[in-house]
Amino acid sequence: MKNVPKALQNLADQYEKTIPKIDSFKSNTKAIQNLIDQVSNLEREMNFVKQEMTSIKNDILSSQERNEQTIRTQEEIIMDMINKFNEELLQHKSSMKEDIQNLKTQQDVLKISYTINEKTFMDKVNSSISTIIKKQVEGKENEILMKIWISEFKDIISDFEKLKKLKPKEFSVRLNEISDTIDIFKQKIMS
Amino acid sequence: MLVSEINIKLTILGQWGVGKTSIVSTLVGKDFPAMYIPTIGSNIARKEYNLTNNHIRLNIWDIGGQRSFNPLNPVFFSNLDSALLLFDLNNPKETLQEIKDTYLKNLAKFSPECIIYLIGNKSDLVKPEDSEILLNNIRKYQIQGFPIIFVSAKTQDNITELFTLVVYDFLKKLENSGNETQFQGISKNFLTSAAKSEDQLDDLIININEIDPNTLHKKITPKITKKNIMLTKNEVIPLKEIKDLKKIREFNIDKNKIKENIFSAFKNNLVVISELISELKKSPINALIDNIDTSLNDLSNLNKDFELKLDSILELEKSDKNN
Numbered sequence A: 001m002k003n004v005p006k007a008l009q010n011l012a013d014q015y016e017k018t019i020p021k022i023d024s025f026k027s028n029t030k031a032i033q034n035l036i037d038q039v040s041n042l043e044r045e046m047n048f049v050k051q052e053m054t055s056i057k058n059d060i061l062s063s064q065e066r067n068e069q070t071i072r073t074q075e076e077i078i079m080d081m082i083n084k085f086n087e088e089l090l091q092h093k094s095s096m097k098e099d100i101q102n103l104k105t106q107q108d109v110l111k112i113s114y115t116i117n118e119k120t121f122m123d124k125v126n127s128s129i130s131t132i133i134k135k136q137v138e139g140k141e142n143e144i145l146m147k148i149w150i151s152e153f154k155d156i157i158s159d160f161e162k163l164k165k166l167k168p169k170e171f172s173v174r175l176n177e178i179s180d181t182i183d184i185f186k187q188k189i190m191s
Numbered sequence B: 001m002l003v004s005e006i007n008i009k010l011t012i013l014g015q016w017g018v019g020k021t022s023i024v025s026t027l028v029g030k031d032f033p034a035m036y037i038p039t040i041g042s043n044i045a046r047k048e049y050n051l052t053n054n055h056i057r058l059n060i061w062d063i064g065g066q067r068s069f070n071p072l073n074p075v076f077f078s079n080l081d082s083a084l085l086l087f088d089l090n091n092p093k094e095t096l097q098e099i100k101d102t103y104l105k106n107l108a109k110f111s112p113e114c115i116i117y118l119i120g121n122k123s124d125l126v127k128p129e130d131s132e133i134l135l136n137n138i139r140k141y142q143i144q145g146f147p148i149i150f151v152s153a154k155t156q157d158n159i160t161e162l163f164t165l166v167v168y169d170f171l172k173k174l175e176n177s178g179n180e181t182q183f184q185g186i187s188k189n190f191l192t193s194a195a196k197s198e199d200q201l202d203d204l205i206i207n208i209n210e211i212d213p214n215t216l217h218k219k220i221t222p223k224i225t226k227k228n229i230m231l232t233k234n235e236v237i238p239l240k241e242i243k244d245l246k247k248i249r250e251f252n253i254d255k256n257k258i259k260e261n262i263f264s265a266f267k268n269n270l271v272v273i274s275e276l277i278s279e280l281k282k283s284p285i286n287a288l289i290d291n292i293d294t295s296l297n298d299l300s301n302l303n304k305d306f307e308l309k310l311d312s313i314l315e316l317e318k319s320d321k322n323n
């Protein structure tokens, strides 16, 4: 192949040289196709995700709405209750006022009648107390006198113990007092 | 010359029912009690003897012998000058045993200096034929060293004589113990004013170891009946020990009588206190402190006694309600 024109030769050479390039191109094209496939796959997945996200977003939105609704209704209920309570309280207060007013007037009336009747009332109380005492005491006068004397006598004895520490002058004064007390009792108990 | 005051504290002790109260009552001129009313606590009686230069006051404490009223309370045994230990000649065994077991021991403990007499009461109930048994019974107890005298509250036999002896013995002791000359001759003076001789008083005492049972009865039969006393023949009222005042109904004793009795004893003791105080007011300053101490002792005893009496009335009232 010596007579092959140089240009042709060149061309052949070039061609020779190009073949691997074409091969590599061919393989590249494959790779690109792969890539394209992958991208479209990715796109599809992306779309799915997008869709999912919108649906989640929607979901969230709707549940938020629902929650807000519940809170609103609960607030309303509570407000209702508070209002009712206030109303009742008001009613109650006013009725209490009435009651208190009633009581006050009653008290005033009582006060007036009490001051008017105080003396007669006290007289009645006194007389009934004394009848009760009389009934209680009846037939027991002696025991009561005895009881009083015993407690009186205890005092006398303790006075007596103190006598020893006194000066003769005070001494006879106290002794006279003691003897007077005893004499009073003697008279009471003998009568 | 100043009249000096002499106070003698005499206590009468013995089992319930031996006749302590009867003896004191007849001594101070009251009637012999018609029936038995137990003494609750103590009753004080006073017997006075006036001599030219002396005024003698015998303070007689009659102590209830029923055990439920606490006759062994030490307060009844303190500061005594003399003591009569009474037994019942009609029931010598039991009543002497009581003296031996309790009263003598307490006296020795709380008033070791006091003059003690052993007194057999109810001599009117002793039959001649029982004399020997009686004397043997008394001997058996061997309570020795104390004069024994038989008396009867009912016939009043030997009653005034007994108390004359008590005062006489005390005055003799006073004469002999003091170095003060003011009491010289006082016992003789007393005998003269009481119109008694020393022999007569000696005669009261029964020598239990030597006496002939046949002569005993002559000795204890009253020579003269001193008061108009209806002497029913040797009747013996059965007496019972009272353990609980609330059950007084079982004893056939009139509850109201007991109540009356307690109250009158209460009043009586109050009067004694009032007298004690007015006597104290009269006593000379130097003797006052001593007198106050002894009076205080008596006063606190009496206060406990007042309480006992009130409590007893309240107990009786409870028995009222239960009936």
Ligand SMILES: Nc1nc2c(ncn2[C@@H]2O[C@H](COP(=O)(O)OP(=O)(O)OP(=O)(O)O)[C@@H](O)[C@H]2O)c(=O)[nH]1
Pocket: B014, B015, B016, B017, B018, B019, B020, B021, B022, B023, B033, B034, B035, B036, B037, B038, B039, B040, B063, B064, B065, B066, B121, B122, B123, B124, B125, B151, B152, B153, B154, B155, B237
């Ligand atoms: N026959 C007779 N009976 C007597 C005599 N002395 C007392 N009595 C009776 O014995 C009973 C008791 O007499 P009281 O003097 O009350 O006895 P008391 O020793 O004081 O008794 P208490 O106070 O309980 O310790 C009464 O029924 C008296 O009548 C007496 O000398 N002869």
Ligand SMILES: [Mg+2]
Pocket: B020, B021, B022, B037, B038, B039, B062, B063, B064, B065
């Ligand atoms: Mg008595």
